[in-house]
Structure formats: C-alpha cells, structure tokens
Amino acid sequence: MTQRQRRKPGETRDKLMEAALTLVGKGRHFASLGIREVTRQAGVVPTSFYRHFRNMDDLGLQLVDQLGLVLRRMMREARGNVLQADKLIEESVTIFISHVEANRSFFFFMAQGLAGESRAVQDAIRSEMRFFASELANDLRRMRLAEHLSDGDLELTCDLVVRTVAFTLTDLLNVAPDDDYQIDQIRQRTARFLQLIFVGAAHWNSRTQAGNS
Amino acid sequence: MTQRQRRKPGETRDKLMEAALTLVGKGRHFASLGIREVTRQAGVVPTSFYRHFRNMDDLGLQLVDQLGLVLRRMMREARGNVLQADKLIEESVTIFISHVEANRSFFFFMAQGLAGESRAVQDAIRSEMRFFASELANDLRRMRLAEHLSDGDLELTCDLVVRTVAFTLTDLLNVAPDDDYQIDQIRQRTARFLQLIFVGAAHWNSRTQAGNS
DNA sequence: ACAATATGTGAACGACTGTACACATTGATG
DNA sequence: CATCAATGTGTACAGTCGTTCACATATTGT
Numbered sequence: 001m002t003q004r005q006r007r008k009p010g011e012t013r014d015k016l017m018e019a020a021l022t023l024v025g026k027g028r029h030f031a032s033l034g035i036r037e038v039t040r041q042a043g044v045v046p047t048s049f050y051r052h053f054r055n056m057d058d059l060g061l062q063l064v065d066q067l068g069l070v071l072r073r074m075m076r077e078a079r080g081n082v083l084q085a086d087k088l089i090e091e092s093v094t095i096f097i098s099h100v101e102a103n104r105s106f107f108f109f110m111a112q113g114l115a116g117e118s119r120a121v122q123d124a125i126r127s128e129m130r131f132f133a134s135e136l137a138n139d140l141r142r143m144r145l146a147e148h149l150s151d152g153d154l155e156l157t158c159d160l161v162v163r164t165v166a167f168t169l170t171d172l173l174n175v176a177p178d179d180d181y182q183i184d185q186i187r188q189r190t191a192r193f194l195q196l197i198f199v200g201a202a203h204w205n206s207r208t209q210a211g212n213s
Numbered sequence: 214m215t216q217r218q219r220r221k222p223g224e225t226r227d228k229l230m231e232a233a234l235t236l237v238g239k240g241r242h243f244a245s246l247g248i249r250e251v252t253r254q255a256g257v258v259p260t261s262f263y264r265h266f267r268n269m270d271d272l273g274l275q276l277v278d279q280l281g282l283v284l285r286r287m288m289r290e291a292r293g294n295v296l297q298a299d300k301l302i303e304e305s306v307t308i309f310i311s312h313v314e315a316n317r318s319f320f321f322f323m324a325q326g327l328a329g330e331s332r333a334v335q336d337a338i339r340s341e342m343r344f345f346a347s348e349l350a351n352d353l354r355r356m357r358l359a360e361h362l363s364d365g366d367l368e369l370t371c372d373l374v375v376r377t378v379a380f381t382l383t384d385l386l387n388v389a390p391d392d393d394y395q396i397d398q399i400r401q402r403t404a405r406f407l408q409l410i411f412v413g414a415a416h417w418n419s420r421t422q423a424g425n426s
Numbered sequence: 427a428c429a430a431t432a433t434g435t436g437a438a439c440g441a442c443t444g445t446a447c448a449c450a451t452t453g454a455t456g
Numbered sequence: 457c458a459t460c461a462a463t464g465t466g467t468a469c470a471g472t473c474g475t476t477c478a479c480a481t482a483t484t485g486t
Binding site: 011012044045047048051052 | 462463464465466
Binding site: 027028029031032108111112114115116117119122123126156157159160163164166167169170173174189192193195196197198199200201202203204 | 325327329383386408412
C-alpha cells in the first residue's frame with residue numbers, strides 16, 4: 001500500500017452489490033435478478049461482473065457478510081442505549097426498526113433470503129440469526145435478567161425473540177417507508193409480542209416442560 | 214353438466230399449477246420461475262399458459278387459494294384430533310408438521326411468498342394467516358382456555374403463535390424430507406416455543422402492558 | 427345438426443440472457 | 457523502465473424468454 005489508487009479497489013464490486021440491493025429495495029426478489037440486470041443498474045458492462053463474483057449466489061453470500069456488519073452495528077447501538085431494564089424491550093424494538101428504515105434494502109434481502117433459492121445464503125442468514133440470539137442471551141445474563149433460567153431455556157427464549165423480530169420484517173416490508181402511523185403500530189405490536197415472551201420466560205420454571213402430567 | 218368430458222376442464226390448468234409447485238419443491242424460488250419453464254415442466258406448449266393465467270402472478274394467486282384449502286383441511290383435522298387440553302400443543306404441532314411433510318411444496322411456496330416479489334401474493338398469504346389466527350382464537354375461547362384474556366390480548370397471542378409456527382417453515386425447509394431426527398427436533402422446539410408463549414399468556418394480566426412505570 | 431365457445435398446438439418475432447474471448451487500461455513490483 | 461496481475465470494455469454467439477397469431481380440435485348451447 002504505497003499510494004492511494006485513483007480507482008479504489010472493489011469500487012465496481014461495491015457498485016454491483018449496491019445495485020442488487022437497490023433492485024431488491026424496489027420490490028424485486030433477489031432470486032429473479034440476473035447478471036445483466038445488476039450490471040445495467042450499476043452502470044457497468046456485463047463482463048465486469050465476473051471480475052468480482054462467480055455468479056449471483058456468490059454476490060448474495062457477500063451481501064450476507066455485509067448484512068452481518070449492519071447487524072453488529074445495530075447490536076452495538078442497542079447495547080449502548082439500552083441501559084435501564086424497564087424500557088429495554090421498547091427501546092430495543094425502536095432501535096431495530098430505525099435500523100430497518102435506514103437499511104431497508106438490506107433487511108428486505110434478509111427476509112427474502114430466509115426462504116430464498118440459494119441454500120448457502122439461507123444458511124448464512126440463519127447463522128447470523130443464531131449469533132444474534134446467543135449475543136442476546138449473553139447480554140441478558142450480564143444484566144442479571146435471566147438468573148432463574150437454565151442455559152438451554154434462555155437460549156430457547158432468545159431464539160424465539162429473534163424469530164419474532166425477524167418475522168416483523170415481513171410486516172415492515174408491506175408498508176410504505178414513510179407511513180409512520182403503520183410503522184408505529186408494528187413497533188407497538190412487536191414490543192407486546194416480546195413482552196408476552198418475556199412474561200412466559202419469567203414464569204417458565206414454575207411449569208417446566210419436562211413433565212406435564 | 215350433461216356428460217363427463219373426456220378432457221376434464223382445468224386439466225391443463227392443474228398441470229400448470231402442479232408444475233410450478235414441483236419446481237418450487239425442487240428448491241427453485243417462485244419469483245424466478247418463467248412461463249416457458251413451467252409449461253415445459255407441465256408437458257404443455259407455452260401458449261397454453263395464457264388460456265388459464267394472465268401471468269405468473271396470477272398463477273401464484275390461484276396457488277394461494279389452493280393453499281387456503283390445505284390450511285382449512287389441516288384446521289379441521291386439528292379440531293377433530295385435539296380434544297384433551299393437556300396435549301393440545303404437542304398434538305397441534307405434530308399435525309402441522311405432518312401436513313407440511315405431506316404438502317411440502319405448498320408450504321415452501323407459502324414461506325417464499327411471505328417475502329416474495331408479488332405484493333398481491335404476499336397480501337393473500339398474510340390474509341390466510343390472519344384468518345388462521347382468528348380461528349385459533351375462536352377455538353381457544355370455545356375450549357375455555359383463555360377466559361382471563363381480553364379479545365385484544367387473545368388475538369395478540371394467537372397472532373404470535375401463528376407467526377412462530379409459520380417461521381418453523383424455514384427450519385423445515387432446510388432439512389431433508391426424510392431426516393426424521395431433525396424434524397423431530399424441530400417439532401419439540403416448536404412445541405416449547407408455543408408453551409413459552411402460552412405461559413406468558415397465562416400470566417399476562419398480572420403485568421398488563423397498559424402502564425409500565 | 428349447427429354454431430359458438432373453450433381449449434390446445436405450432437411457428438415465428440424481437441428482446442434479453444449468461445458467458446467467452448480478445449483487448450485496453452491501470453497500479454504495483456522488479 | 458519493463459513487467460505483471462488486476463480490473464474494465466467491446467464484441468459476439470447460442471440459447472431462452474414472453475408474447476402474438478393463425479389454426480386445429482373438442483365441448484357446450486340451441
């Protein structure tokens with residue numbers, strides 16, 4: 001790295017990924033995108049695609065990697081802003097939704113990928129969700145909010161929380177980005193979902209799932 | 214209806230819908246299917262497609278209608294077989310999973326459609342889920358299992374239940390159809406999710422969501 | 427029996443697709 | 457400066473796409 005290059009490396013690469021995201025953000029499904037279409041949107045000649053990706057699945061996988069960064073940024077912000085336990089759920093949901101609004105296309109892509117065409121992308125997204133759930137479990141442990149739960153039960157709870165929030169994406173997908181009223185409805189509903197789950201977790205030990213006679 | 218026709222009406226129509234489902238069952242995403250591809254799979258000439266559907270979205274919508282029938286059949290079986298309350302969750306989840314295995318492609322299509330390309334299909338599937346949730350609420354009321362919950366809270370709970378079960382589809386999607394061990398794991402995990410939710414619902418009134426100071 | 431309608435077939439079109447190849451340009455390294 | 461690898465461009469080709477049209481066949485209504 002002697003000098004900065006005039007054309008930064010990966011410039012076209014980024015343009016291609018952004019182009020794919022843009023198309024997804026416009027309502028297209030990732031599985032229906034073609035190489036030519038993406039390169040056209042990126043303002044690049046079709047052959048350039050192969051300089052950076054082997055095929056569309058490859059591009060999808062690299063998008064998941066970038067999605068991971070977005071998720072980690074969101075986690076960091078949540079950890080910094082959610083300090084008092086009583087408003088934990090509301091604030092977390094608010095932060096989540098604001099990140100979805102700020103990176104709408106990314107989360108569209110995530111929602112699509114969960115039932116997408118590429119097995120590899122599917123697995124990658126599910127892996128991100130697992131990581132997210134385990135981090136959530138760590139945080140709850142650290143905040144002494146789950147002391148009566150076994151590791152397995154806490155993991156179960158966090159998995160359910162992450163799934164519930166992830167499903168919210170399909171709700172947000174269906175409303176206009178500027179429909180603040182509807183978005184607020186979704187926010188409140190999601191918060192109540194999580195409250196319901198946490199109430200269940202709080203009373204979980206009293207009727208353990210082992211015996212149910 | 215004077216006599217039975219040699220070629221039943223809608224024969225090709227059914228073949229086309231089955232063909233689309235078959236392709237989806239093979240891992241393809243509905244949004245990436247083309248008219249020619251579907252007609253080829255159905256063993257029909259491409260032009261025949263237009264005799265029955267205006268475009269692929271139209272076919273998707275009619276698939277959702279058929280999916281509705283599958284869901285209603287499943288509901289009827291659940292209502293008939295789940296009589297005692299103590300095993301309600303386990304039995305319901307078992308019935309659900311068996312129906313998913315029996316109509317794998319249909320539920321694949323449903324999971325895809327939730328974040329699919331066609332807004333109309335999206336809405337149709339979400340509408341089916343709402344109907345399912347409201348029927349579930351009715352059943353719980355009838356079985357006197359939710360007497361302490363307000364209508365709104367019961368609806369909230371059932372919505373969360375339906376979402377959780379629907380998310381299971383992405384899990385079932387990722388395991389081989391004959392991997393009984395993994396499927397049983399998913400079944401147990403889903404049952405525990407629902408137990409957690411119902412425990413939360415049972416203790417919901419003690420910390421109503423209205424005031425949280 | 428006859429007309430009308432619904433359904434299936436075949437050929438054809440222009441547009442678009444993925445991909446390969448040869449070539450130009452760039453930045454880094456000797 | 458010479459060379460090399462990385463990256464971007466233009467051309468080309470064979471295959472597929474959606475869609476139209478004219479035509480054959482089968483079923484229905486009168």
